[in-house]
Amino acid sequence: EVQLLESGGGLVEPGGSLRLSCAASGFTFSPHAMSWVRQAPGKGLEWVSSINNAGDTTYYADSVQGLFTISRDNFGNTLYLQMSSLRADDTAVYYCVRGAGSRFFDLWGRGTLVTVSS
C-alpha cells in the first residue's frame, strides 16, 4: 500500500524541541520532492517546508525559517522535520506530503499532532 506514516508528535513546552518523522512505503521514495504542511486546530492548511529529491535543496515558510530543519534519508525512505524554539502558534497537525514546487501534493499522511503548551 502506498502510504506516508508520521510519528513524533506530542506535547511540548514553549521553547522546546521536537523531531517529526515520516516513513514512506509502497512507492519509490528517492525520486520525489517531499514537504510538510500543517493545520492548526479549526484552521486552514499552511505549507511549512519542502526538500528536493536529493536532499540538498530546502525551502521554508518565513514563520519557521531558522527554527525548523527538514531533512531526508533516501536509504531509509524517511522524511524528517526538526523543530526548535517551539511556540504556541506552532500547535497543529503536521502532515507529511509527497510533492513540492515541481508537482502538487498528491499523497498525504494522516498527520501527527504537535501541541505546544505549558
Place this chain on the structure above:
Amino acid sequence: EIVLTQSPATLSLSPGTSATLSCRSSQNVGIYLAWYQQKPGQTPRLLIYDATNRAPGIPARFSGSGSGTDFTLTISSLESEDYAVYYCQQRSRWPLTFGGGTKVEIK
C-alpha cells in the same frame, strides 16, 4: 508572497445542485494551481492539478478551469460525500501558499 483568496467562505447547497468555487491569486500563477478536498476529520485529497486536470480516481463531476489569476472549481451535481472544505494552492512561486478554504455545506 502570492495570496490566494477563496470565495465564498461558505456555500450552502442542496444535493444535486451545482457548486462553483472561486480562487483568485494576487499574482499570475499560470496554470500552477491545484484544488484539494478535506472532509471533517480526514486528510486533504488532491482533486485537480495544473488548473484543469483531475487527479486519478476523482469523479468527472469535479472540474477545474482558469489560468493566470482567476480559477474556478465546479462540482456539477453535488452528492452527499462532496460536502467538505475545499482549498486551492499554488506552486508557481515560493513560498507555496494555500487559499483560506471554502466550506460546502448541506442546505
